[in-house]
Amino acid sequence: MTDVIVPKVAGGAYAPVHEEHGPTGLMKWITTTDHKVIGMSYMITAVALFYIAGLLALGIRVQLTTPHGTFISFQQYNELFTMHGSIMMYLFAGPFAFGGLANYIVPLQVGAPDMAFPRLNALSYWLYLGGSIMMLMGFGVAGGSADFGWVAYAPLSTSTYTPGLGEDLWIMALVLTGFSAIFTGVNLVATIFYLRAPGMTMFRMPIFTWNMLVTGILILIAFPVLTAALVMLFCDRHFGTKIYSVTGCHTTAGIVDVHACGSAVLWQNLFWFFGHPEVYILALPFFGIATEIFPVFSRKPVFGYKGMVFATMSIAALSTGVWAHHMFTTGTVLLPFFSLMSLLIAVPTGIKFFNWIGTMWRGQLVYTTPMLMSIGFLFAFLMGGVTGVMLASPPIDFFVHTTYFVVAHFHQVLFGTAVFAGFAGFYYWYPKMFGRMLNDRLGRVHFVLLFVGFWVTFIPQYVLGLHGMPRRVASYPTGLGWQSWNIASTIGAFMIAFSFVVLLVNVWVSWRYPVPAGDNPWDAHTLEWFTTSPPPHHNYTHLPQIRSERPTWDYNHPDAPTIRHGRSQGPPNGHGPYTGGDGGPPGHGNGSAGVARGVPAT
Amino acid sequence: MKVESTFLLGIATFFGIIAICYWFTSYEDGGTTMLVGVTALGFLPGTYYYFWHRRFRGHKYFFWGRTDRVVGTRPEDRDDATIQDGAGVINSFPGSSVWPFVFGGGAFTLLLAFVFGVWLAAVGISLIVTALVGVTAESRRGGNH
Numbered sequence: 001m002t003d004v005i006v007p008k009v010a011g012g013a014y015a016p017v018h019e020e021h022g023p024t025g026l027m028k029w030i031t032t033t034d035h036k037v038i039g040m041s042y043m044i045t046a047v048a049l050f051y052i053a054g055l056l057a058l059g060i061r062v063q064l065t066t067p068h069g070t071f072i073s074f075q076q077y078n079e080l081f082t083m084h085g086s087i088m089m090y091l092f093a094g095p096f097a098f099g100g101l102a103n104y105i106v107p108l109q110v111g112a113p114d115m116a117f118p119r120l121n122a123l124s125y126w127l128y129l130g131g132s133i134m135m136l137m138g139f140g141v142a143g144g145s146a147d148f149g150w151v152a153y154a155p156l157s158t159s160t161y162t163p164g165l166g167e168d169l170w171i172m173a174l175v176l177t178g179f180s181a182i183f184t185g186v187n188l189v190a191t192i193f194y195l196r197a198p199g200m201t202m203f204r205m206p207i208f209t210w211n212m213l214v215t216g217i218l219i220l221i222a223f224p225v226l227t228a229a230l231v232m233l234f235c236d237r238h239f240g241t242k243i244y245s246v247t248g249c250h251t252t253a254g255i256v257d258v259h260a261c262g263s264a265v266l267w268q269n270l271f272w273f274f275g276h277p278e279v280y281i282l283a284l285p286f287f288g289i290a291t292e293i294f295p296v297f298s299r300k301p302v303f304g305y306k307g308m309v310f311a312t313m314s315i316a317a318l319s320t321g322v323w324a325h326h327m328f329t330t331g332t333v334l335l336p337f338f339s340l341m342s343l344l345i346a347v348p349t350g351i352k353f354f355n356w357i358g359t360m361w362r363g364q365l366v367y368t369t370p371m372l373m374s375i376g377f378l379f380a381f382l383m384g385g386v387t388g389v390m391l392a393s394p395p396i397d398f399f400v401h402t403t404y405f406v407v408a409h410f411h412q413v414l415f416g417t418a419v420f421a422g423f424a425g426f427y428y429w430y431p432k433m434f435g436r437m438l439n440d441r442l443g444r445v446h447f448v449l450l451f452v453g454f455w456v457t458f459i460p461q462y463v464l465g466l467h468g469m470p471r472r473v474a475s476y477p478t479g480l481g482w483q484s485w486n487i488a489s490t491i492g493a494f495m496i497a498f499s500f501v502v503l504l505v506n507v508w509v510s511w512r513y514p515v516p517a518g519d520n521p522w523d524a525h526t527l528e529w530f531t532t533s534p535p536p537h538h539n540y541t542h543l544p545q546i547r548s549e550r551p552t553w554d555y556n557h558p559d560a561p562t563i564r565h566g567r568s569q570g571p572p573n574g575h576g577p578y579t580g581g582d583g584g585p586p587g588h589g590n591g592s593a594g595v596a597r598g599v600p601a602t
Numbered sequence: 603m604k605v606e607s608t609f610l611l612g613i614a615t616f617f618g619i620i621a622i623c624y625w626f627t628s629y630e631d632g633g634t635t636m637l638v639g640v641t642a643l644g645f646l647p648g649t650y651y652y653f654w655h656r657r658f659r660g661h662k663y664f665f666w667g668r669t670d671r672v673v674g675t676r677p678e679d680r681d682d683a684t685i686q687d688g689a690g691v692i693n694s695f696p697g698s699s700v701w702p703f704v705f706g707g708g709a710f711t712l713l714l715a716f717v718f719g720v721w722l723a724a725v726g727i728s729l730i731v732t733a734l735v736g737v738t739a740e741s742r743r744g745g746n747h
Contacts (some may be wrong), residue, residue, distance in 0.1 A: 033697065119696055
């Protein structure tokens, strides 16, 4: 155990950096409890799984290039789309955000030396890695991997229809990753509630941290339900319970005995009570990333800070009351209630869009790769969001349910968030994590290929959906005009794949020919840019006084007018008049390396 | 503590109202149970934080009474707090530890036992027990630095 004392105030004498004297090499990665190393482990694992799931998607697209494709068998096709969805949803998007980026960034942003429970944090990672390996093991067992779709609807997922080992491995893998997510959620909430630096009030926290707090609460709401539902599904498959199973509940006279019969719709209720908040568990962190990036590269404070916070809370709250809009066509749910709740989510999301645009409005925009990716996120998520509003209307949903329209909708939502905003965060924080820059020109090439590929892939899928092409089919009839749209979609998918080859090249270039980043290469606002890149063990040797939600900016630009929320407390760091309120003029800073640390804050 | 407790109690209030609306419009058990669960998830820690918020301000009970000793708010809850106000030890953080890895391996093996055979459970449980003993001993000893 190491007692960590509060860092000294910036400008004072340096406190000695506490060096970790733990193991080195591989043992360092295995035994670490440092949130930064764990966060990086999470990110490396998640991105590796993202590439694997991307390859599976290419397999799907190649199969659909011709109406009666023979690239893979129908069984393999089922396995491919199941594992593509499962890996992307459960093992990439969520863990990359709340296990990787949040683990690394949140303690830095609130001025904490580590997460609240470092060993639990390490355990979360090992459970996640174990779950990931277990799910992939499905490809190696007899009968192949799980093939019931990432939603595992009963009764298809009961042992009568999918008796294989791959399905059992899938269920157990999600139990492991479910516990991992719950532990991370507890850790995030406890860190934010208890380990903030002095003066870092709740309404001075960066929006990313706010979003991660709300995401942490959503994890605690959603994941226990999924884990419990999966355990019950496993009991149905192997221990003879009848919770979802509907086989064998007829009496000898052929009458259905309701007391001996499970409810297949119960699975859908439980699954989507997890599944819809899960969509926002995957979206809110990425909203937070974009909200960090827009102000920095517009040279302005974020527009409507409190509006952003309350919009995040509203989205999260509403998202937990809309689960059955995935079940409109079952005929067992209350259409007006779930339709209204779903449509209401558009309001706080719209507020966020206005605030993002307001942040950029009349700012001095700097089109670096993170900024381009974030703007790409705006377009992609807007399209996905608008079609989401359409799908919240039951008459439209009845028409396009289980077609490619839905596939295109949720890919635009999740691609917009997890890929555009996710990799915006990757480009943005990479200098902080590794102390070296990624090449901006290669980053732009990555963005352009990704952006064009994205639309070429998914716009044809909307058309296919409206023409009636069902999802989860490995072949389709000729003569309906579907093939040309499918070919277009496949070309787009390969463009996206190529863009991620460019990313690999970029990372390789940054390792082979490092360009030092400095502490604050973007002239950014929030606390994580105050410490060194990469940060020392326990993060901070000294901290600036925290007087607004932009402490690093205040420290580096003592004469700049600032904007604060809540009560006025006089000028930041004792510099300059408090002008407050009007957002501050644009045009400060030029993106050059930040002020050297240790400069006295006189 | 006030914002934290308000945040959690807000969750409880919202989902309490939604649970009531949902029950009386649908009479559906599963969804209502889960919404009541979410209400409790906000209510329990929310009241805990509210209790401590009141105690810091010197209130003896939830809504009435005042004692002389006022602790005040934490430095991280005050707009005007300086870094010096938080001087002292933040917390004790563990150094490197192999036991989360061992526990994770044990959990992995234990769940594999449900798929491949009970014999794996012996390995899994052994690893988990070893890790629990190990982490407890490590904490008592003071751990690695």
